[in-house]
Amino acid sequence: MSYLENLFSCKDKVVVVTGAVGQLGAVLCDAFLRAGAKVVGVDQEVSQNKVEGIDHYKLDNTDKKQVMKVFGDIMAKYKKIDVLVNNAGVSTFAPFEERTEEDFDWVMDVNLKGTFFCIQAYVNLYDEYKLKAGSIINIGSIFGVVSPDFRVYTDTDCPRKNSEIYGATKAGIIQMTKYFAVHLADRGIRVNAVSPGGILNPENPQGRDFQKNYGFRCPMKRMAKEQEIPGAVIYLASDCASYTTGQNIMVDGGFSCW
Numbered sequence: 001m002s003y004l005e006n007l008f009s010c011k012d013k014v015v016v017v018t019g020a021v022g023q024l025g026a027v028l029c030d031a032f033l034r035a036g037a038k039v040v041g042v043d044q045e046v047s048q049n050k051v052e053g054i055d056h057y058k059l060d061n062t063d064k065k066q067v068m069k070v071f072g073d074i075m076a077k078y079k080k081i082d083v084l085v086n087n088a089g090v091s092t093f094a095p096f097e098e099r100t101e102e103d104f105d106w107v108m109d110v111n112l113k114g115t116f117f118c119i120q121a122y123v124n125l126y127d128e129y130k131l132k133a134g135s136i137i138n139i140g141s142i143f144g145v146v147s148p149d150f151r152v153y154t155d156t157d158c159p160r161k162n163s164e165i166y167g168a169t170k171a172g173i174i175q176m177t178k179y180f181a182v183h184l185a186d187r188g189i190r191v192n193a194v195s196p197g198g199i200l201n202p203e204n205p206q207g208r209d210f211q212k213n214y215g216f217r218c219p220m221k222r223m224a225k226e227q228e229i230p231g232a233v234i235y236l237a238s239d240c241a242s243y244t245t246g247q248n249i250m251v252d253g254g255f256s257c258w
């Protein structure tokens with residue numbers, strides 16, 4: 001193996017990805033497989049799995065008992081988890097004047113509480129199994145850092161606008177990343193975030209007018225291709241990032257720079 005391959009390698013690392021059957025989750029699972037990892041995908045929905053070669057577990061991250069059970073099962077099977085990627089996330093798109101308490105709670109629960117439950121279960125098992133090194137990567141968003149620019153959305157092909165609660169939970173994820181980076185450093189666990197900009201969905205592409213507006217707003221003049229996100233995640237998971245913790249890498253074509 002060359003110097004660079006070795007530095008970025010995830011060979012034989014056990015990687016758990018939440019939200020594994022979604023758009024980004026599937027791309028991350030595939031990328032980790034190609035980087036040599038043993039990949040465990042967890043999701044509340046397992047029937048639509050698209051990636052061959054990964055081990056799947058059904059898990060609702062908002063259910064603490066279920067999280068403890070599933071993470072316990074994964075640890076019992078693999079004897080370690082090297083990398084946890086908290087990717088499961090949801091949003092709501094109704095205008096804020098019409099936001100229901102149920103929708104507000106749902107986004108809070110999946111994005112923040114679910115991420116917390118997974119970190120808590122992982123760290124408790126990490127201690128129990130006396131592991132010596134770990135990496136947690138939380139998926140944030142540009143909207144954890146800047147407000148959505150409503151001029152990008154269109155009445156024609158994208159009338160929905162991203163919500164205040166989505167942004168608040170993603171800002172919370174970025175802060176929680178810093179908290180755990182500090183408080184888990186002594187145990188050898190690095191904690192970082194990757195915050196993507198809007199990702200083009202090849203299976204169900206966003207409308208052309210929306211893409212045009214997004215391109216006008218983004219310095220790189222386009223949405224992200226889904227394959228452009230895993231590089232930062234693999235970097236943070238690998239030995240290349242052995243002295244990097246508490247950071248939030250924006251993968252957004254410069255969207256958040258103005």
Ligand SMILES: NC(=O)c1ccc[n+]([C@@H]2O[C@H](COP(=O)([O-])OP(=O)(O)OC[C@H]3O[C@@H](n4cnc5c(N)ncnc54)[C@H](O)[C@@H]3O)[C@@H](O)[C@H]2O)c1
Pocket residue numbers: 018019020021022023024025042043044045059060061062087088089090110114139140141142195196197198199200
């Ligand atoms: N797609 C984008 O443009 C974009 C941009 C920035 C950030 N993100 C973030 O990337 C992550 C993945 O987004 P995506 O676009 O792939 O979304 P997606 O909807 O395609 O996938 C999300 C996955 O999470 C799962 N999930 C939802 N609730 C869950 C729960 N309670 N327990 C376990 N799994 C649950 C869903 O079943 C789904 O498979 C999210 O955190 C999202 O906020 C996405």
